[in-house]
Amino acid sequence: MASRDRYSRKLECAKCGASGFAEASENDSAKGGNRGFTIDAMPKGFSTERNSSDPAKHMVRCRCGNVFAFKQKTVYAPGSEPRG
Numbered sequence: 001m002a003s004r005d006r007y008s009r010k011l012e013c014a015k016c017g018a019s020g021f022a023e024a025s026e027n028d029s030a031k032g033g034n035r036g037f038t039i040d041a042m043p044k045g046f047s048t049e050r051n052s053s054d055p056a057k058h059m060v061r062c063r064c065g066n067v068f069a070f071k072q073k074t075v076y077a078p079g080s081e082p083r084g
C-alpha cells in the first residue's frame with residue numbers, strides 16, 4: 001500500500017499576477033519511478049492545460065492564457081542569491 005503525500009502549493013501567474021493554492025498529492029514511497037502526481041483541487045482562475053505524473057511537466061493554464069509548469073525552479077536574479 002503506497003501512502004499518499006498531500007500538500008498545497010501556491011500557483012502564481014508571472015503574466016497577470018493571479019495566484020491561488022492548489023491541492024496536490026503524490027506517492028510517498030516512489031523513488032525514481034512514477035510519482036503518481038495529481039492535482040486534487042485547482043485554485044479559482046487556473047485550469048489544467050496538460051496532465052502529467054511529473055509536477056515539473058504538469059502544465060497549468062491561467063485565465064489570462066499564460067501556461068506554465070506546476071513546479072518551477074526557483075529563479076534568482078544575478079547577485080541576489082539568498083545569503084545564509
Ligand SMILES: [Zn+2]
Nearest residue numbers: 013016062064
Ligand atoms: Zn495570468
